[in-house]
Amino acid sequence: MRIDPELGWTLRPDIDGLASDEPWQAGLRTNAFGFRDVAHAGKAAGVTRVAVLGDSFVFGSGVRQSETLTSRLADLLGPAFEVVNLAVPGYGTDQALLTLRRWGPRLSPDVVLAGFFWNDVMENASSRIYDMEKPRFVPEKGDKNGVLTLLPPGESHGHSAFARLDAFLGRGSHLWSLSRRAFRRAEGGGAPEAPEARPVMLDLSLRDTPPSRSPEFDLTWALLAAIAREARALGATPLVFTIPPRFLVDDAVKAKVLRVYALGPEALDPDGFSRVKEACARRNVPVVDLLPPFRAATAAGEALFSPAGGIHWSAAGQAFAARVLEPAVRDAARVSRSGALLEIPERVQNHVDSSLRVIRNTDRPSPIRVSRVEDPARGKRLEPGWHRIRDDVPAYQCRNTTVGIRDHHVILTERKRRR
Numbered sequence: 001m002r003i004d005p006e007l008g009w010t011l012r013p014d015i016d017g018l019a020s021d022e023p024w025q026a027g028l029r030t031n032a033f034g035f036r037d038v039a040h041a042g043k044a045a046g047v048t049r050v051a052v053l054g055d056s057f058v059f060g061s062g063v064r065q066s067e068t069l070t071s072r073l074a075d076l077l078g079p080a081f082e083v084v085n086l087a088v089p090g091y092g093t094d095q096a097l098l099t100l101r102r103w104g105p106r107l108s109p110d111v112v113l114a115g116f117f118w119n120d121v122m123e124n125a126s127s128r129i130y131d132m133e134k135p136r137f138v139p140e141k142g143d144k145n146g147v148l149t150l151l152p153p154g155e156s157h158g159h160s161a162f163a164r165l166d167a168f169l170g171r172g173s174h175l176w177s178l179s180r181r182a183f184r185r186a187e188g189g190g191a192p193e194a195p196e197a198r199p200v201m202l203d204l205s206l207r208d209t210p211p212s213r214s215p216e217f218d219l220t221w222a223l224l225a226a227i228a229r230e231a232r233a234l235g236a237t238p239l240v241f242t243i244p245p246r247f248l249v250d251d252a253v254k255a256k257v258l259r260v261y262a263l264g265p266e267a268l269d270p271d272g273f274s275r276v277k278e279a280c281a282r283r284n285v286p287v288v289d290l291l292p293p294f295r296a297a298t299a300a301g302e303a304l305f306s307p308a309g310g311i312h313w314s315a316a317g318q319a320f321a322a323r324v325l326e327p328a329v330r331d332a333a334r335v336s337r338s339g340a341l342l343e344i345p346e347r348v349q350n351h352v353d354s355s356l357r358v359i360r361n362t363d364r365p366s367p368i369r370v371s372r373v374e375d376p377a378r379g380k381r382l383e384p385g386w387h388r389i390r391d392d393v394p395a396y397q398c399r400n401t402t403v404g405i406r407d408h409h410v411i412l413t414e415r416k417r418r419r
Contacts, residue, residue, distance in 0.1 A: 001132075002034075006102070007095050008134035008153045010034045011088055024064050033103065036060060037070065037085040043108050048333045049082045051107055051236070053096040053227070054115030057243045057313060058087035062306045067315040072322035077329065084109065090130050092123030093223040094137050098150075100227060104234045111332045112231035113325070116224065116276060117243040118201040124223055125200070125216045127151065137223060148222055198261050205248060205272040206263075221279040228285040237332040240280055241325060244291040246305050248272040249298050253309070288328045290321055 004010045013034040018025045031039045036059055043049050052058055052070050060068030070085040077083065084107060086099050096114055104112075123129055127136040133153035140147040200216045203209040224240055231238035247257040248268075258265060271277075273289055280287045297320055298304055304317035313321065 007098055009132050024062055027065055029065055035085050040084055047082050048110045050111045050329055051084045051086055051109035052113040054087035055091045055117055056089035058115045059089050062312045063315045063318055067318055069318045069321050072319045076322055076326045092120045093220055094124050094135060097223055097227050100230050109236045111329055112236045112238050114227050114240045115243050116240055118204050118245050121201045121204055121216050121220045122199055124220050205269055206267050207269045224280060224285055225283040237335045239286050239332045241288040242273045242290050244294045246311050249294045290324055293324050
């Protein structure tokens with residue numbers, strides 16, 4: 001690692017192996033940009049470039065260079081695609097956003113994949129973690145529209161109530177010192193943690209959480225929305241994917257974590273990422289949830305996590321995640337090439353022309369969230385069904401409503417009736 005005045009830390013560029021007994025570290029290589037990847041020059045004509053943001057899971061901790069998620073995904077997608085690994089161990093959603101801002105204009109991606117791991121919530125609320133200073137975003141005072149102010153590393157003040165966990169969680173260099181500590185305590189029969197020491201990222205997957213967690217959650221939702229906006233501003237299609245923690249996949253590990261924090265099995269939300277998906281849906285951020293397929297594959301006997309209680313994906317887990325993501329990436333690439341596919345959501349159907357119909361073809365992308373916009377441009381009448389939106393056709397007129405597109409967002413505005 002090396003210190004970075006904007007991102008907190010980055011990988012050193014042009015690494016060609018590390019002195020280590022671990023085979024995956026001995027063969028670790030970084031490119032001139034400082035990412036665990038091959039070199040990437042200008043984008044070739046006809047090639048779809050996919051930029052992948054994330055932390056140590058996407059980086060590929062514990063697996064060889066050819067076994068990482070991005071390498072496996074590139075193999076599956078074939079020569080018509082170019083996959084770029086922009087992941088750095090320990091990064092939260094905030095550092096992923098800053099990484100996209102730094103490298104996005106240079107790389108010109110067509111699709112932006114952003115991995116979300118549950119400890120991102122804790123990292124996003126922290127200005128120092130893993131014994132390193134990091135940037136932190138804070139919401140504008142009184143703002144409810146997701147406007148964020150960046151505090152560079154070393155300049156953050158006024159931690160949130162739960163960011164006091166920074167010191168506790170960051171004493172070790174390992175991303176998951178907390179989980180390892182929890183597992184050891186559970187196996188040794190130690191006393192459970194006091195409820196107030198429960199980390200915010202665990203609350204993310206509980207049925208009920210205290211209202212005091214809302215600032216941490218809301219900050220993360222705003223950051224995910226910012227990544228989506230940044231991707232669209234680059235002309236790319238954004239796609240968030242969840243990275244399941246082992247305790248939500250492995251029943252034995254789940255029992256240990258619940259015992260450490262004196263929680264019953266009913267405390268967990270069966271859909272561990274429901275808050276994430278609901279928040280993203282409200283902000284028009286598409287999500288691929290890896291938790292259900294990971295659970296199914298683990299129940300079928302696949303070893304998707306590293307052995308001996310490790311928290312990262314094994315080589316099989318990296319390959320499995322790539323297989324799940326491949327069709328979603330192809331769909332996102334089609335949207336990026338052709339413009340947005342527009343569907344009138346059922347909940348607003350009564351506001352538009354009665355001739356419009358709702359299409360429920362599961363092979364199509366989900367309906368794009370409708371938002372309000374002022375002074376919409378005039379356009380032609382919208383016919384029933386799906387439509388490819390061209391840049392030169394910004395809006396479609398219905399009877400008393402305008403439905404249109406702006407930065408890949410569907411907009412719906414009631415037209416004023418003449419008296």
